[in-house]
Amino acid sequence: MADFLLSRTIVCIHNCLLSSAEIDQIRKSKEIDKSLEQEKTFVKKLVKILLLGAGESGKSTFLKQMRIIYGQDFDQRAKEEYRDTIYSNVIKGVRVLVDAREKLHIPWGDPENQVHGETMMAFDTRSSIMAKGMVETKVFLNYLPSIRALWQDSGIQNAYDRRREFQLGESVKYFLDNVDKLGQLDYLPSQKDILLARKPTKVIHEYDFEIESVPFKMVDVGGQRSERKRWFEWFETVTSILFLVSSSEYDQVLMEDRQTNRLTESLSIFETIVNNRVFASVSIILFLNKTDLLEEKVKNVNIKDYFPEFTGDPHNLPDVQKFLVDCFRNKRRQSQEEPLYHHFTTAINTENIRLVFSDVKDTILHHNIKGFFCPNY
Structure with missing residues (x-):
């Protein structure tokens, strides 16, 4: 008890010797320290997701869906x-x-x-x-x-x-x-x-939202060739990459050079990303998008005319989808224990994206931030 009273007396004497400006400065310093500590906790918890893929693969549409699904509709x-x-x-x-x-x-x-x-x-x-x-x-x-x-x-x-x-x-x-x-x-x-509505992404678009008290930041950095040089600026502290592919474009060429097959371009980009050492611990999830368009296209356009290595029924949707998944899986140069997580999506279908992203969220949290929900984390 005597020690406690002595301590309080010393504190009181110390405060009495301080001017009101000095006391205010100490208070502000403590507030800043507390704010910085909170910011560190937020950064630790933040799930940062990059949307990557070639132009017109559906990245911007996917970002719009996140805005619709998680409560910030269009004014x-x-x-x-x-x-x-x-x-x-x-x-x-x-x-x-x-x-x-x-x-x-x-x-x-x-x-x-x-x-x-x-x-x-x-x-x-x-x-x-x-x-x-x-x-x-x-x-x-x-x-x-x-x-x-x-x-x-x-x-x-x-x-x-x-x-x-x-x-x-x-x-x-x-x-x-x-x-x-x-x-x-x-x-x-x-x-x-x-x-x-279609508008090429010329600037970086970000969307922040929260799911079950977990903060998410989703970033669309553009997919045209001229925009890809900026991708590397966003690679630091990334939690996961959602790589989008327009699955229906196997018979089309790029707008940029009018020669390169669009699916071939997507495969080339994916190969670069999936084999990059920077992403060794990052979950990369493949979205084979525009399933609705693919379903219509396989009825009339033979994928074998563009990819002779295809061996299934060119007018059977599951056969074509399996071939597409195998094409991307084979781009991983080294055998990896974890499977290539993939989803067939239709980005303009809100319910489809809602269900798919629910699964994706669980995959990201499970594989990339174990212990995330632990109170002592």
Whole structure:
């Protein structure tokens, strides 16, 4: 008891000798120390996930789904921005189809639509707003009559049927089939519209969310060749990599060089990532995306024409999917004890992504942060 009183007396004398400014400084210092300690704990717990893969594999769509699923839906301003992006997607898509019809020497269904085609090709793509991938409502409405007429033309439809021979956004048909809805003055995109809106990732997008008190940071760093040099900036402290592949693109070539097979490009990128020593302790999970498009494509397009080593039934979806998984599994140069975790996904299907990511979350936490939920961690 005497020692306790002596200690309190010393503290009291010490505080009395300190000025109020010095006391305040000590208090602030303790608050900073506490904040830093909390930050260290947060960093230890933070699950940092990189979305990697070639361009148009569905990374941005997946990130949108995380936002929808984990409680941060799109507000009025975001919907207006996506509306302008959708208008841009439609105008660019129609221009591609008009140009393809001419280059493929497909005749017009109605020769009078030549005028509408010329109207679309005269659109100023160099305008500052179009360069950002956005078109205002009033501009879009001016071109709406031409867009309607062209999409109904059999020549444009024939060009669309041969879309494998040129570069066309996968969502163009959906938006053109719903062009009357897009032309309404009060149109705002639905969740599905937003998920299908296409805008190349030119800047790094991050999304922070929390699951069962566990903080997650998901990062989309872009997949076009020009963007990949920035991937390495994000490799430090990464917990897991979700590698996305467009499983339906085995018969298509890259937009960047118009020669390289898109699936071959994805395999090459995956080989670099999966064999990198930096990721020796990082879980790499393969998402074979766009299953809905693959299911339709295998009915008509023989994968053996592009990958002669395929030995199954080219029109059987499970056979084609097994071949795709084997292609990626074989890119691991050294035998690894752990299996290659993979999922077949459709990124525009919210329920599918909800279920898949629930499994992925468990895989990540189990293999990468053991003891995560231990109170003394």
